[in-house]
Amino acid sequence: MGDALRVALAGLGTVGAGVVKLIEENRALIERRAGRPIAVTAVSARDRTRDRGIDIAGFAWHDDTAELAMRDDVDVVVELIGGSDGPALSLARRAIAGGKHFVTANKAMIAHHGVELAGAAEAANLALKYEAAVAGGIPVIKGLREGAAANEIGRVYGILNGTCNYILTTMEREGRDFAEVLSEAQALGYAEADPSFDIDGIDAAHKLSILASLAFGTALDFDAVAITGIRELVAGDIAEAAALGFKVRLVGLAEANGKGLFQRVHPCLVPADHPLAHVQGSLNAVVAEGNYVGRLLFEGRGAGEGPTASAVVADLIDIARGEYGPAFAMPVASLAHLPPAPAGERRGRAYLRFTVADRPGVLAELTAAMRDANVSIESMIQRGQSGDAGGDDPVLLAMVTHVGPERCVTDALARLEGSSSLAGKPMLMHILDL
Amino acid sequence: MGDALRVALAGLGTVGAGVVKLIEENRALIERRAGRPIAVTAVSARDRTRDRGIDIAGFAWHDDTAELAMRDDVDVVVELIGGSDGPALSLARRAIAGGKHFVTANKAMIAHHGVELAGAAEAANLALKYEAAVAGGIPVIKGLREGAAANEIGRVYGILNGTCNYILTTMEREGRDFAEVLSEAQALGYAEADPSFDIDGIDAAHKLSILASLAFGTALDFDAVAITGIRELVAGDIAEAAALGFKVRLVGLAEANGKGLFQRVHPCLVPADHPLAHVQGSLNAVVAEGNYVGRLLFEGRGAGEGPTASAVVADLIDIARGEYGPAFAMPVASLAHLPPAPAGERRGRAYLRFTVADRPGVLAELTAAMRDANVSIESMIQRGQSGDAGGDDPVLLAMVTHVGPERCVTDALARLEGSSSLAGKPMLMHILDL
Numbered sequence: 001m002g003d004a005l006r007v008a009l010a011g012l013g014t015v016g017a018g019v020v021k022l023i024e025e026n027r028a029l030i031e032r033r034a035g036r037p038i039a040v041t042a043v044s045a046r047d048r049t050r051d052r053g054i055d056i057a058g059f060a061w062h063d064d065t066a067e068l069a070m071r072d073d074v075d076v077v078v079e080l081i082g083g084s085d086g087p088a089l090s091l092a093r094r095a096i097a098g099g100k101h102f103v104t105a106n107k108a109m110i111a112h113h114g115v116e117l118a119g120a121a122e123a124a125n126l127a128l129k130y131e132a133a134v135a136g137g138i139p140v141i142k143g144l145r146e147g148a149a150a151n152e153i154g155r156v157y158g159i160l161n162g163t164c165n166y167i168l169t170t171m172e173r174e175g176r177d178f179a180e181v182l183s184e185a186q187a188l189g190y191a192e193a194d195p196s197f198d199i200d201g202i203d204a205a206h207k208l209s210i211l212a213s214l215a216f217g218t219a220l221d222f223d224a225v226a227i228t229g230i231r232e233l234v235a236g237d238i239a240e241a242a243a244l245g246f247k248v249r250l251v252g253l254a255e256a257n258g259k260g261l262f263q264r265v266h267p268c269l270v271p272a273d274h275p276l277a278h279v280q281g282s283l284n285a286v287v288a289e290g291n292y293v294g295r296l297l298f299e300g301r302g303a304g305e306g307p308t309a310s311a312v313v314a315d316l317i318d319i320a321r322g323e324y325g326p327a328f329a330m331p332v333a334s335l336a337h338l339p340p341a342p343a344g345e346r347r348g349r350a351y352l353r354f355t356v357a358d359r360p361g362v363l364a365e366l367t368a369a370m371r372d373a374n375v376s377i378e379s380m381i382q383r384g385q386s387g388d389a390g391g392d393d394p395v396l397l398a399m400v401t402h403v404g405p406e407r408c409v410t411d412a413l414a415r416l417e418g419s420s421s422l423a424g425k426p427m428l429m430h431i432l433d434l
Numbered sequence: 435m436g437d438a439l440r441v442a443l444a445g446l447g448t449v450g451a452g453v454v455k456l457i458e459e460n461r462a463l464i465e466r467r468a469g470r471p472i473a474v475t476a477v478s479a480r481d482r483t484r485d486r487g488i489d490i491a492g493f494a495w496h497d498d499t500a501e502l503a504m505r506d507d508v509d510v511v512v513e514l515i516g517g518s519d520g521p522a523l524s525l526a527r528r529a530i531a532g533g534k535h536f537v538t539a540n541k542a543m544i545a546h547h548g549v550e551l552a553g554a555a556e557a558a559n560l561a562l563k564y565e566a567a568v569a570g571g572i573p574v575i576k577g578l579r580e581g582a583a584a585n586e587i588g589r590v591y592g593i594l595n596g597t598c599n600y601i602l603t604t605m606e607r608e609g610r611d612f613a614e615v616l617s618e619a620q621a622l623g624y625a626e627a628d629p630s631f632d633i634d635g636i637d638a639a640h641k642l643s644i645l646a647s648l649a650f651g652t653a654l655d656f657d658a659v660a661i662t663g664i665r666e667l668v669a670g671d672i673a674e675a676a677a678l679g680f681k682v683r684l685v686g687l688a689e690a691n692g693k694g695l696f697q698r699v700h701p702c703l704v705p706a707d708h709p710l711a712h713v714q715g716s717l718n719a720v721v722a723e724g725n726y727v728g729r730l731l732f733e734g735r736g737a738g739e740g741p742t743a744s745a746v747v748a749d750l751i752d753i754a755r756g757e758y759g760p761a762f763a764m765p766v767a768s769l770a771h772l773p774p775a776p777a778g779e780r781r782g783r784a785y786l787r788f789t790v791a792d793r794p795g796v797l798a799e800l801t802a803a804m805r806d807a808n809v810s811i812e813s814m815i816q817r818g819q820s821g822d823a824g825g826d827d828p829v830l831l832a833m834v835t836h837v838g839p840e841r842c843v844t845d846a847l848a849r850l851e852g853s854s855s856l857a858g859k860p861m862l863m864h865i866l867d868l
Contacts, residue, residue, distance in 0.1 A: 022726050026586055032651055032768045033583050035759070131581075137727035139581025146757070147565075147573025149467050150747030152460055217466055275733065278712050292456050293571035293744035299709065299731040310727035313584030323580070323757040325469070334466045 137307025151290025260341030344407030571741025585724025694775030778841030
């Protein structure tokens, strides 16, 4: 057995405590697999006295997180503080400058500063690892960086946010509305008090930008991700989608070709027989399409104490084994810089839902706008009101277009903007015909 | 860029030709990802002149495969000959003895001789890699060896043979019988002329024993795998299973605890909402359950030129990067030797199908045997014949038991052995309630 790999932990929230528990509980196994022990030597968190269900008496304590980077008895700093900048970023820079390997679960920091940190780690021959940053316990960073490394990847996509998938699949199962299910998820601890990072798609976009970089060998470009969350969805959307043979999922999708890099997080209609349609509750799933391997699917728990700790310690085992290399699968200097690809030229089917006044002429106005924008309609559902025809309440009108350029659908919606027939903002979802 | 990693290829069948094509087509990308070029320098196969759709003029040719291990311009030998012993094993031993890394897609050889070869590679500080040996292009060896390395794995199971899954899902979709679908699969090239390794479960058992070793840190024990293939299945089994809410899949399953290692390949009833129930056609899927990560699922193409070549070249990229270590996740000396766990003490539900004479008293005899063996019946389907009651043709009688020890079901079947009421061997399938 070699010397222990000595670890400093910054952040002792749920995940940090989980890492301590895992290293303790699976100690003998980890030592066999890593070829050497993995030992926590120092920790830092906001509150030394809080009960976390773990014994931290054996670890050196630092009130100042930054000091972890300067200890002589530390080989790896693990950052579980969160936040794209601030103390997390400062610690990352100091740790690498101080000759420590660096492991993080921080998707926001990697999405915004991954290239800088990877360059610094590379120059110092250190590991920068972040398996826990994307899809929790699912080894999808490893799957792309190594497992699919022989392939030209054309497309990577998936369900990257468990909170949204929990909300969507609960809406689907129980026929309830978004706001109600969100409140319940918050009460149960499945959604944050401020849920905007999750439900507005930011969290999924952070992860998507990381997957895209690994898949395509491109520099991270978070700012180029087009993002739409799930706030505007109503129960009727899920019901109409089901009637048309689809499930609704928040999908992050990235495609690259010689001309550009397309990245989008968007609620999508997924055909009921597509693997992503089977992903229930807070699970995550990632699909990568390679030119030799075909379609690969990885599924599992994307968040939470156990899965995230599993990914962090997997990174530590790689480091203990000496099996690590460039963070984004190739040296930073080799990463390509692709311009963002415009969505408008993409072709596909779309779902459009209008909330309309129930009066004569409305349907004619909508369909005329479609015709004028060259959008061809494949199917349409209008549910009559339960009472007499022609009531005062707005009704839902859902349609699916034939395959066509996305810009035509955008154009049709622009033509309808401000129309008095519409009782609310139309809902647009793309159809995942993959 | 570093020096090229120089590769000798033994075997230029479908997969060997695929490896040559992949290395050529994705050359620039591989060089960026691996940090150095990967170049084939020498090849060996049976027939030098056969048209394989690749140009081998630039490679040194050897009629004698063993000579590849002795070339000075070779860093890695890739073995794609097949067969557990013979030339493949001889080449493996010579290559490692000659200081070459060794990559193989040969599940039979790894299942039978993996520990010996891993020990030799370990002693010489060489890589022994075999991602392509299990589930083709799906990076499941890497997923277990590295991705889930922090976890105590309690169970690993999956659909490990694409030919069987193709046959079963075709029977399911088209309501046809085994023999007919097999013949068609052979005509289409989806099944071998001699299909016994696939349909009798041997191939899946080779793969299962490899997964079990990696998952549990145990020495390979292929001989302890209990194996039942799919030959005895009839269309009625799939129909009755469907009526009861299940799909039929050939599942390889391994479990370990302190007392023993259980390994079995067996056609199973999979609940329709289980992820394995969605695995269609020739796809493979592997599930691993870790004590921190929970349930991980890997799905993709388990065979064929492209996926297998993808896995072989992923191994080569790991070697080019210097990111490799002990073949079975830990040094051979650390592998545990667990005794085979008996199936009898396992508890679960079972599906039993009897082909019975359609005459009075048969049902009473069967149910008495169940009662006497302490098997409790949860549900039963007997389809009457289409003509008058009490015809001469045998009828199918299918039942699902309540949860109980497997030995009771075995006992019940033993009690019925030789009964004149049975028109054929009963069919037993376990139910995958996981």
